[in-house]
Amino acid sequence: MATSQAVVRPANRFFRRVREGNEIAYTITVICAASILLVTVLLVFQLWNNSGIARHKFGWSFIGSQTWDPVNEDFGALPLAFGTLVSSALALLIAVPSGLMAAIFLAELAPPKASDVLTFLIELLAAVPSVIYGLLGIFLLVPILKDHVVPVLKSTLGWLPIFSGPFYGYSMLAAGLVLAIMIIPFIVSVSREVLLAVPVEQREAALGLGATRWEATWQIVIPYASRGIYGSIFLALARALGETMAVTMVIGNNPKIAMSLLAPGYSIAAVIANEFSEASSAMHAASLTELGLVLFAITVIINGAARLMMLTTAEHAK
Amino acid sequence: MKKIQWGWLKSSMLAVALLAFAAASSAQLTVTGAGASFPYPMYSKWFDEYHKAHPDTQINYQSIGSGGGIKNITDGTVDFGASDMPMTDKQLAEYRTAQNQGIQHFPTVLGAAVPLYNVPGVSGDLNFSGPVLADIFLGKITKWNDAAIVKENPGVKLPATEIVVVHRSDPSGTTFMWTDFLSKVSPEWKSKVGANTAVNWPVGLGGKGSEGVTGTVKQTANSLGYVELLYAKQNKLAYGKVKNSSGKFIKAEVDSVSAAAAGVEVPADFRVSITDPKGDKAYPVSSFTWLLVPEKIKDPAKDKAVHDFLVWMIGPGQTLTAALDYAPLPKSVVDMEKKALGLAADAPVKSPAKAAPKKGK
Numbered sequence: 001m002a003t004s005q006a007v008v009r010p011a012n013r014f015f016r017r018v019r020e021g022n023e024i025a026y027t028i029t030v031i032c033a034a035s036i037l038l039v040t041v042l043l044v045f046q047l048w049n050n051s052g053i054a055r056h057k058f059g060w061s062f063i064g065s066q067t068w069d070p071v072n073e074d075f076g077a078l079p080l081a082f083g084t085l086v087s088s089a090l091a092l093l094i095a096v097p098s099g100l101m102a103a104i105f106l107a108e109l110a111p112p113k114a115s116d117v118l119t120f121l122i123e124l125l126a127a128v129p130s131v132i133y134g135l136l137g138i139f140l141l142v143p144i145l146k147d148h149v150v151p152v153l154k155s156t157l158g159w160l161p162i163f164s165g166p167f168y169g170y171s172m173l174a175a176g177l178v179l180a181i182m183i184i185p186f187i188v189s190v191s192r193e194v195l196l197a198v199p200v201e202q203r204e205a206a207l208g209l210g211a212t213r214w215e216a217t218w219q220i221v222i223p224y225a226s227r228g229i230y231g232s233i234f235l236a237l238a239r240a241l242g243e244t245m246a247v248t249m250v251i252g253n254n255p256k257i258a259m260s261l262l263a264p265g266y267s268i269a270a271v272i273a274n275e276f277s278e279a280s281s282a283m284h285a286a287s288l289t290e291l292g293l294v295l296f297a298i299t300v301i302i303n304g305a306a307r308l309m310m311l312t313t314a315e316h317a318k
Numbered sequence: 319m320k321k322i323q324w325g326w327l328k329s330s331m332l333a334v335a336l337l338a339f340a341a342a343s344s345a346q347l348t349v350t351g352a353g354a355s356f357p358y359p360m361y362s363k364w365f366d367e368y369h370k371a372h373p374d375t376q377i378n379y380q381s382i383g384s385g386g387g388i389k390n391i392t393d394g395t396v397d398f399g400a401s402d403m404p405m406t407d408k409q410l411a412e413y414r415t416a417q418n419q420g421i422q423h424f425p426t427v428l429g430a431a432v433p434l435y436n437v438p439g440v441s442g443d444l445n446f447s448g449p450v451l452a453d454i455f456l457g458k459i460t461k462w463n464d465a466a467i468v469k470e471n472p473g474v475k476l477p478a479t480e481i482v483v484v485h486r487s488d489p490s491g492t493t494f495m496w497t498d499f500l501s502k503v504s505p506e507w508k509s510k511v512g513a514n515t516a517v518n519w520p521v522g523l524g525g526k527g528s529e530g531v532t533g534t535v536k537q538t539a540n541s542l543g544y545v546e547l548l549y550a551k552q553n554k555l556a557y558g559k560v561k562n563s564s565g566k567f568i569k570a571e572v573d574s575v576s577a578a579a580a581g582v583e584v585p586a587d588f589r590v591s592i593t594d595p596k597g598d599k600a601y602p603v604s605s606f607t608w609l610l611v612p613e614k615i616k617d618p619a620k621d622k623a624v625h626d627f628l629v630w631m632i633g634p635g636q637t638l639t640a641a642l643d644y645a646p647l648p649k650s651v652v653d654m655e656k657k658a659l660g661l662a663a664d665a666p667v668k669s670p671a672k673a674a675p676k677k678g679k
Contacts, residue, residue, distance in 0.1 A: 069518035070489065071511065138533060168482050168538050170523050253487035253524025264523050270487075274526055278383035278489035280403075280515050282412075285385075 044296070051290035053283060062290060068255040068271070070280050075287035077294045079255040083172065083265040084295065087247060088240040090176025090261065091183055096233055098180075099187030103229075106188065107195035108217050119192060126185035134249030137178040142169040142250060145177070150262065167262040170252035175265065178246050183236035190235060194228030195221060227310055234306040241299055244269040268295040346373070349620050349627075352380040353387020353400030356491050356546060357607045360427055360644050361400070364635050368627055375623045384491055384515065391610050392416050397620050399610035402429070402491020403515055404589035420613045423588040424628055424655060425606035426635075428579055428645035430547040430570045431495040432557035432603070436535050437462055439477060443569060445470045447561035448503030448594065448602065454481055454542060455500060456507060457521035462540060470561070477540065484534045484543030487524030489516035491607065492546045499593040499603040544603075547575065551643045562602040563594055574601035575645035584651055586658070604645070628659055 054062065054075065065076020102122075106115045146169045157163050198221045206216035222229070244267075252264020253274065268291050279285035351361075358381035365377040382390070384401035391399030392413050404423055405413070413421050433446055450466050453459040459466060462476040486493045498513040511517050523538070525531035528549040535543045547570045550557045559567040568574050581597030584590050594602045611628070615621035632652045639646040647655075 067518065070516040071514040071518065138537070142537065166480060168523060168541075170534060170538075248487065248526055249530070253526070254519065254522065266524075274488040274524075275516060278385040278515055280385055280489055281408075284516075285389075 044293075047289055047293040047296060051286050051293055054286035054290045057283065058287075058290075062287075063294065066257060068266075070275075070284050073281060073283040075283070075290075077268070077291055079257045080266050080268045080271050080291060081294060081298065082257050083175075083251065083255075083267040084241060084269065084298065086261075086265065087172055087175040087179055087251065087267055088237060090172065091179030091240045092233065092237060094177065094180035095184045095187055095236060099184045099232075099236075100191060100229065102184070102188045103191035103195060104217060104222075107192045108213075108221065119189065122185045122188050126189060130182065130243055130246040131249075133178055133182050134246035136181070137174060137246060137250040141177055141181075142174055145169060145171075145174055161259045162261045165258070165260040165263055168252070168264070170250055170264050171262050172251065172258075172265040173261040175247050175251035175267070176261070178250050179240045179243055182243065182246060183240050186236040186239060187232045190232030191225070191229050194225045194232070197228070198224045230306065230310055234303065237302065237306075238299060241295070241302070242269055244273045248273055268292075268298075346376055347619055347623055348376045348378060349398070349623050350378045350380075350396045351387075351398040351400060351609070352382050352390045352396045353610070354384045354402045354491060354607055355381040356402050356429055356548075357400065357427055357644070359548075360639065360642055363638060363642060364631060367638065368630055368635075371630075372626070375627070377623075377627065383489070385489060387610065391421065391612070397615055397617075398612070398624055400426075400608065401610060402605065402607045403494045404591075404608060405610065417612060422611050422613060422658065423608040424611060424631075424658070425579075425584075425588050425608055425647055425651055426631060427639050427647065428575045428592075428604055428606055429491065429495070430575045430578075430601055430604035430645070431492045431499075431544045432547050432550050432570045433542060433560065434532065434535050434545050434550060434555055434557050435542045436539060437477065437479075438539050440474060441556075442474070443556070444474065444558040445561065445567040446558055448499060451560070452500040452504030452507040455483055455485075455520070455522070456504075456510065457483075470567075479540040482538050482541040483519075483522030484525055484531050484538070484541050485519050485522050486516075486528075486531055487526050489514075490527075491515060491605065492528070492544065493517065495593060495603050495605045496544045498591050498605070502591075502594040547604075547645075548643050560602055562598075562600050563596055564598045564600075566598060568599065568601045570601045570604070572640055572643065572645045574599055575604045576648050578602065578604045579606065579645075580648035580650055584654060586654070588651075588654070588658075606647075606651075625659065628655070629661065632656065632659075 058065065058075065062075065063077050063081070065074075066078050067074045067076050068079065069075070106119055110118070146167065150163075150167045150173075153163050154167070202220050202224055203216050206220040207213070211219065247267050248270035251267060251270060253266050253270060254264040255266040255271065256263070258265065272288050272291055272295075276285065276288050279288060358379070361379050361381075365379055369376055379400070380396075384403055387396075387399035387401050388405055388409055390396045392409070394417055405421070410421065433444070433451065435444060437444075444467075446467075447470055450459065450470065453466065460480055461478055462481055463478045468474075468476060485496075494513060494515045497507075497511065497517050500511070501508040501513040511520065523534055523541075525534040525543070528545045531543045531545055532549070532553065532555065535541045545555070545557075547557075549555075557570070559569045561567050577597050578592050578595045578600040581595035581600045582590060582592045588606070588608065590606070592604055592606065609628070611624055615624060632647065632655050636646045636652065
């Protein structure tokens with residue numbers, strides 16, 4: 001018996017492994033994993049290829065130029081990249097503190113039943129299509145900003161350059177606010193999970209040493225969960241950077257760089273969505289594709305920086 | 319031996335299937351077009367009516383935008399294209415290089431761009447002249463009670479508020495009409511901005527689509543924008559009058575838009591801008607929209623189907639326009655198109671079923 005098993009030929013062994021399912025599972029999973037790489041490579045390749053004439057014509061000045069002129073076929077990315085970065089930064093500025101506070105409440109302080117119901121609602125919000133948030137922006141946010149918020153802002157902080165100039169509703173501020181509302185659910189639901197995953201012993205030890213509930217949360221639980229919280233913020237930022245529909249509906253679609261948050265702006269994703277289908281010339285289409293490349297680069301740089309930051313904080317923690 | 323028989327059976331089945339497929343496809347010819355979205359409701363009505371009258375021809379149209387239409391026809395992925403802006407000489411040259419033949423423009427219907435505004439306390443039609451509109455869109459006239467606007471609107475009490483300019487953020491045939499008109503009436507607009515489906519706007523907010531512009535104008539007090547006439551009519555929006563080259567303030571209506579096309583000398587290739595035309599009754603901010611048809615579609619059956627459709631379009635097709643608020647082509651243009659289609663100028667344009675009887679029926 002023992003000898004007959006020892007002389008099983010390699011081919012037979014392979015078929016046995018196939019029958020057991022290992023090979024098939026291996027093949028399927030490896031193909032799926034490789035396809036991710038393939039999609040990324042194809043994406044860069046296509047963006048690079050289709051933006052050829054624009055890259056050739058404008059070179060690096062594409063990134064620094066402020067003109068977006070389809071008539072004279074003169075294109076530059078700066079005001080659009082500016083709009084993308086400023087609207088996303090504004091969104092983070094609003095969403096991170098409020099999202100984090102909500103997550104702390106849900107994970108640490110709320111009664112479990114209330115926490116479950118609220119969490120369910122928040123996860124529902126994360127699944128709402130962005131065009132709906134755009135409508136919310138147009139019908140609710142813009143009128144409220146125009147009639148109530150901005151008059152107050154102008155009378156108190158109007159001397160700040162970021163609140164100068166006339167306000168028509170459609171603005172960088174409106175875009176930042178809509179984005180903030182859209183990304184808060186991401187921050188809340190991921191951060192809550194992370195906070196809940198902090199071992200109970202950590203809290204017990206802090207409380208045992210005489211810390212108050214809030215001290216235990218703020219000084220022990222939050223630092224313990226910080227990497228996961230950063231993760232939720234970067235996930236939210238990625239969504240804000242790439243958000244198209246809701247932004248284009250409220251940002252005012254004007255490719256100018258303005259100091260004031262009350263002035264209209266434009267973002268990379270919004271201009272691509274607006275203009276690509278009707279691009280009037282090959283150069284116009286190529287420039288829009290190059291904008292896609294710029295947005296891709298911004299995303300890669302920010303995500304790379306995020307990774308780096310998380311690595312260094314991990315080392316600090318050790 | 320058995321195997322060979324099986325092979326025979328298989329190949330004969332395949333042949334039968336292929337024949338059946340060929341028969342099915344010859345029974346109904348499918349022609350594909352793509353392009354402009356402004357005339358899409360008209361085209362879809364036309365293609366539907368035409369299919370009812372000619373069950374053997376099915377025309378599919380994808381409303382992907384004028385730029386996409388020109389690109390697709392240049393790449394040869396559709397049988398015909400459609401655009402709200404005539405192809406430029408450069409685009410024609412690109413087409414010739416890619417397809418090794420020329421392309422013809424056929425005007426189908428007319429559209430117009432109208433000024434849309436929201437000024438609290440002002441009801442009724444406001445009057446605008448071209449130069450004033452150009453100065454407003456250049457950011458030179460900034461207040462509603464500017465002397466230039468007041469002069470054109472005697473008796474209307476205009477507020478001393480800032481004008482909020484609203485324009486399209488997506489490239490559009492409406493923007494082309496609007497900027498083409500401003501370029502003709504204002505040298506400064508021509509040199510600083512120019513005419514195109516999308517331009518580098520000196521001032522203003524961008525709204526996506528007609529609905530985006532309309533929504534922004536409705537929500538923003540003291541705003542001024544422009545929309546396609548058809549959209550304004552279907553949504554019962556109040557819009558202003560524009561001064562034509564005869565010095566009259568004209569409200570855009572189906573008749574005044576058709577009159578604009580009659581007031582222009584149309585060249586043989588139909589690539590013409592009809593903004594700021596001659597004529598007392600002509601509304602000055604209007605344009606043709608065109609079908610772009612290759613001189614020779616490779617498949618002769620499709621070539622004939624498109625030709626037959628065009629003949630039908632300038633005949634019975636034109637009678638269907640008014641119901642959808644599109645302005646029909648003036649007779650002078652219909653006559654020119656007849657000539658371009660190889661018909662006598664006085665030929666009655668009726669259903670091409672009579673002009674080209676089907677074989678064997």
